[in-house]
Amino acid sequence: MAPSDPRQRLPDSDPEETDEWMEALRSVVASQGVERARLLLHELMAEANALSVPIQPSSRTPYVNSISLEQQPPYPGNLTLESSIQNAILWNAAVTVSDANRRLDGIGGHISTYASSSMLYEVGFNHVFRGKQHNGIGDAIYVQGHASPGIYARAFLEGRLSEEQLRNFRQEAYGVGLSSYPHPRLMPEFWEYPTVSMGLGPLGAVMHARFWKYLHQRGLADTSESRVFAFLGDGEMDEPESVASIAVAGREQLDNLIVVVNCNLQRLDGPVRGNAKIIQELEGLYRGAGWTVIKVLWSSSWDRVLQGDQNGELLTRFEEITDGDWQRMSTLTSAEFRTELFSGSPSLEALGASLSDEDIEGLTRGGHDPLKVYAAYEAALAADGPAVILAHTVKGWGIDSFEGRNTTHQKKKLELDDLIAYRDALESEHRVEGVERECG
Numbered sequence: 001m002a003p004s005d006p007r008q009r010l011p012d013s014d015p016e017e018t019d020e021w022m023e024a025l026r027s028v029v030a031s032q033g034v035e036r037a038r039l040l041l042h043e044l045m046a047e048a049n050a051l052s053v054p055i056q057p058s059s060r061t062p063y064v065n066s067i068s069l070e071q072q073p074p075y076p077g078n079l080t081l082e083s084s085i086q087n088a089i090l091w092n093a094a095v096t097v098s099d100a101n102r103r104l105d106g107i108g109g110h111i112s113t114y115a116s117s118s119m120l121y122e123v124g125f126n127h128v129f130r131g132k133q134h135n136g137i138g139d140a141i142y143v144q145g146h147a148s149p150g151i152y153a154r155a156f157l158e159g160r161l162s163e164e165q166l167r168n169f170r171q172e173a174y175g176v177g178l179s180s181y182p183h184p185r186l187m188p189e190f191w192e193y194p195t196v197s198m199g200l201g202p203l204g205a206v207m208h209a210r211f212w213k214y215l216h217q218r219g220l221a222d223t224s225e226s227r228v229f230a231f232l233g234d235g236e237m238d239e240p241e242s243v244a245s246i247a248v249a250g251r252e253q254l255d256n257l258i259v260v261v262n263c264n265l266q267r268l269d270g271p272v273r274g275n276a277k278i279i280q281e282l283e284g285l286y287r288g289a290g291w292t293v294i295k296v297l298w299s300s301s302w303d304r305v306l307q308g309d310q311n312g313e314l315l316t317r318f319e320e321i322t323d324g325d326w327q328r329m330s331t332l333t334s335a336e337f338r339t340e341l342f343s344g345s346p347s348l349e350a351l352g353a354s355l356s357d358e359d360i361e362g363l364t365r366g367g368h369d370p371l372k373v374y375a376a377y378e379a380a381l382a383a384d385g386p387a388v389i390l391a392h393t394v395k396g397w398g399i400d401s402f403e404g405r406n407t408t409h410q411k412k413k414l415e416l417d418d419l420i421a422y423r424d425a426l427e428s429e430h431r432v433e434g435v436e437r438e439c440g
C-alpha cells in the first residue's frame with residue numbers, strides 16, 4: 001500500500017471539472033507523449049506563479065495525511081486492551097522520572113518525550129517490529145534517547161526489569177539501576193545500539209541498514225527480512241549527522257530502513273520552528289533525496305471534518321498556521337480552539353459551530369491515533385526505498401500542565417495535582433473513543 005496521490009486527499013467543490021483536466025492530461029500523454037505533457041505542466045506552473053497562485057513546491061505536499069481514509073488497512077489489534085497497556089506504560093514512564101528527581105533532585109530525565117511518542121512505539125512493538133526469533137536476526141530498533149523511560153516502563157510490564165531498577169533510574173553507578181540513555185556498554189543485556197548524543201542515532205541507523213545490505217548482497221548473511229527502525233526527534237533533525245544520513249540512505253535506496261520522526265514541534269528550549277513548519281521542511285529534505293515520505297498529521301476524528309471541507313478553506317487554515325501557533329493552540333480550551341481555527345469565512349465558522357466541545361477535544365494529532373500510525377507503518381514497509389514517517393504529536397501529551405508548554409522539556413517532576421489529573425486522564429476512555437467509532 002502506498003500513500004494516495006494528492007488529488008484524492010484534497011477537498012474538491014467541482015470534481016467533474018477536475019476529471020476533465022485529468023482526462024486532458026492523459027490525452028496529451030497518450031497522443032503526444034510524456035515530454036509534451038511535461039512541457040505543458042511546466043508552462044502551467046510558471047503561469048500559476050505569475051498569477052500568484054499559492055502552490056507548494058513539488059517536494060512538499062499539502063498539510064494533510066499522506067494516506068487517505070479509504071486506503072487505511074484494518075487495524076489488527078484490540079484497541080481497548082492496547083490502550084490499557086499503553087496507559088500503564090505511560091504512567092510508569094512518567095512516575096519513574098518524577099520519583100527519581102524527587103528523591104535525588106537534579107538527576108534529570110525526560111517525562112514529555114515518551115508521552116508524545118508513545119503511540120509510535122506501542123503500535124510498532126505490538127504489530128510491526130520483529131524479534132530475533134523471526135529469522136535469527138530480527139529488526140534493529142534505534143530508540144530516541146530521551147524516550148528511554150517509556151522503553152524501561154514497557155520492559156518492567158513484561159517482567160524484564162525490576163521495580164528496584166526503575167527506582168534507580170539514572171543511578172546505575174551505585175548498583176542495580178538504569179542508564180540515562182540507550183547504550184550497550186552501560187546495559188549490555190538490554191540495549192543494542194547507542195543513540196545519544198543527538199544525531200548519533202540517525203547516522204548509525206543508516207550505516208546499519210547499509211551494512212545489512214552489504215552482508216546480504218555478498219552472501220555473508222540473509223538479512224533480506226530484517227529492517228532498521230530509527231526513532232528521531234524533530235529538533236534532532238537540525239544536527240549535521242541527521243541531515244547527512246538523509247542523502248546517504250536516498251542515494252543507496254535502502255529499502256530496509258524506516259525512520260520515524262516524532263514531530264512534537266518542540267526542542268529543549270522552545271519551538272523547533274516557531275514561525276515556520278518543520279514537518280513541511282523535513283518532507284522537502286527527505287523527498288528531495290528520494291525517500292518515500294508519509295505524513296501522519298491528523299487523527300481519525302478529523303476525517304469527517306476534513307470531508308466536509310469541500311472548498312479547501314480548512315486546508316488553507318492548516319497551511320497558514322505556524323508551528324508556534326499550533327503549540328499555543330494545543331493549550332486552548334475547546335471554545336477558544338473553535339474560535340481561532342474555524343475563522344475567516346462564514347463556511348468555516350459554520351463548520352466549527354457544528355462541532356461540540358467534546359468533538360473539538362477529540363480533534364487530536366495523527367501521531368496519537370493507532371489507526372493512522374499503523375497505516376503509516378504498512379505504507380513504509382511497502383516502499384521501494386527508504387521511508388520516513390513524519391508524525392505530528394504534542395509534547396507532554398496527556399499531562400495537562402505539560403502539554404505544549406515551552407517549559408515541558410525541563411519539567412522533571414509531577415506535582416500532586418499533576419499526578420491526580422494524569423491518573424484520572426489515563427483511567428478515562430477518551431483515548432480510544434475516537435478510533436473505536438472509526439473501527440465500528
